[in-house]
Amino acid sequence: MSIKKVILALGLLTVSLGYPQNEALFSEATEFYNKGEYTKALENYGKILENGQHSAALYFNLGNCHYKLGAIGPSIYYYEKALLLSPGDPEILNNLAYAENMRLDAVQQMPQSELAALYKKVVSLFTSDQWAYLAVGLVLLFVMAYMGYYFLRTANHKRMALVGGLFALGLGILCLVMARLQLQQTKNDNPAIIFSKQVKVSSEPNTNSDVIFTLHEGTKVKVIEELGAWEKIRIADGQTGWLLAENIKKIKEF
């Protein structure tokens, strides 16, 4: 009995210690990084990921380590991951730019219409979850305003509550739509980073077809379709082609 209890207690202890242990690994990795022992720092970060925890900071630091080691693909990959968790972080964007300058490929961005850019900018302002929280808050506000309208005595107060409530409701519905759109967008958007030194992109998902173009490590592609071990990708200038899935790593796979 007592042994079982001890084991149980130990188990509980390790579970409860899980988080502090990761924090210790993290700060240890920081020291390694500062001393220039990037591989050791990478090992520590890897352990944290194995323990089932992550954060934008963790991916950012992974990216930094890989950058220092001169690994183009992994550094861009982890910066992109960090950006996924913390969109628009200026530090991440800055270091990503450094890493992107190591790339071999020069892919021209396809021009975008102003309206599309604006739409994208607005929708991408928050993640779908953030939009959802906003909608919940606004609905709550609407309910409060409605109650106010009901309980307040003076006509002036009543009017203010009514206008505010309707405004909150409108905004709330908009937020819901945005959350839905953002979710759709993130679902359709499946970016990946090329990890192989060089990949030949062919016109069909087999080895006999023509090679359309060649990509190098670190280039960002978008996965559109899959067929067996092959993935159909699109690069920034709009060209599409097939390549073997082993050459790329999808950013959204955690």
Add this chain to the structure above:
Amino acid sequence: MGIRGSNIILFLGLALLYGQPSLAQDGEVEFNMALSKDQLGINERLRVDFNMNRDGDNFEPPSFEGFKVVMGPSQSVSSSWINGKRSFSKSYSYVLMPTARGNFTIGQASIEIGGEIYKTLPKEVVVSEAVDRPNGQTTVDDVVGDNLHLVAELSNSDPFLNEAVTVVYKLYVGPNVSVTNYRSLDNPRYTNFWSQDIPVGRHEVENGTYQGKPYRFVVLKRVVLYPQKSGRLELEPLSLEVFVDVPTDQRDFFGRTIYTQTTKTVSAGKRTLAVKPLPEAGKPANFGGAVGEFDFSVSTSKQQLNASESLQATVEVKGKGNLKLFQLPEPEIPSALEVYDPEYRENIQTLFSGMEGRIANTYTIVPSYRGKYPIPSISFSYFNPRTESYVTLESEQIDIEVLEGPLSSDAVVAGSTPNRSVVPLGQQFHFIKLKPDLRPVESTPFFGSRTFYLMLLVPLMLIPILIFFFKKREAIASDELGNKIKRANRLAKKYLSTAKRELGNKEAFYVALEKGLHNYLKAKLKIATSEFSKEKIRDILTEKGVDQQDRDLFIELLTNCEMARYSPFSEVQMQEDYERGSETISKLDKQL
């Protein structure tokens, strides 16, 4: 003449020789017979010489059966001094004409030298049918044809594609003729070959054998060939016009052979090369046709520099092989760097065994912005014909670090070259983040979850509920009678709960009721009234402005409580008193 010119020969007259015969007495005595040919046509002539190295007497020629002596005997004597050593020769010559076809034997001749008789060995002569050019004189052309041979020697007759083959043209010259000059008539065009001539500086005469006979030879031309096609390839022959001195049968006054000059066209025979294609098995994908043995390297002039300074990246291949016949691999340089077209340099010597040296492409690179730019390793493959296998060499990755440079926020606009994609950079490469902010990797999305819908819809559902309660409260507020009862109940609950519990138990009920009434007054008036008389309580209540009726009721209740302890009270009366108590309290409550 040149051949014999090295010897100092002294021809002496007969008289001089006879004067000093004793000097030739030492050494072996030789006496032999030489035939100009051992096979001749019936219309040709045969010359027979009997040579001796010492003077003798009583020469007896053989009988020459089957031949008729056309001329002879003619004597010739020569004596020479070479380096203080004297040599002597004497010969008897005959010219014979055959009289019949068949095999004949020239019999023994004898001579007496120093008191001993020497005899020659008999020799067989075959006389065949008449020939076209009966006079035994060989023409100059015949002599030259036998004595001049142009040969093309191949270092390798079955090379691989692009493997070096050396062709050496040798002119073999027989002992009888001497070459004075030559002129090439037709220089072969080496179609399907890449060729390079290796100039021959001085023609040096060497000794060699050709078809088993001793010859002198001169190397006239050396060519290195790289076959560009597999299969059987023919080499065009080289034709030369050679000026030669040929000895004739005529002699000048001193007995020297007279030479005539003639020209002769010689050509090396056609040679075919069986060129093997490179094996397909194991052929690397990036194979660019290099065959030989090479070293490969990629280097940069510096690895750390400031922006807008330049550096040179050199891709170099050195070694032996078809250096001029393949392309150097191109380095893959990050697109953010400005790269100019390469400068090609070569330093190749074509040796006897093929091309040797180095070729290099030098790229000038100018980084514009700060950062780290790795030049990945590139590979170079070649075929080694010696081991008959492909070799792939990899260069090392080079990291270029640009330490200082301009900020490139405005550089994107300036980057006019479409080939470059520079991502705008901040001032510094940021240090890692120190706050972990860790959270579980597995997280369910909030949007669309049950909690989300609950949080969204519950407040909305609250609206009708709240309105319902609100309406109910309004209704309650408007109902006055019900309200009164409610208040009475509440007060009674507060002060008379003990009494209600003791309902039916006479003693305890009235004690509790009295106590409850006093407690009420105590709570309301902040006066402990339990010790006061009824008159005093009446006065206080009057003072507070309580109704006459209510005041009397309160006092009556108190009196009842006292009286009940000593007189029988029924259960119905108890219930009545409780209700009157709570009614009185609620009535008083309004006025106090």
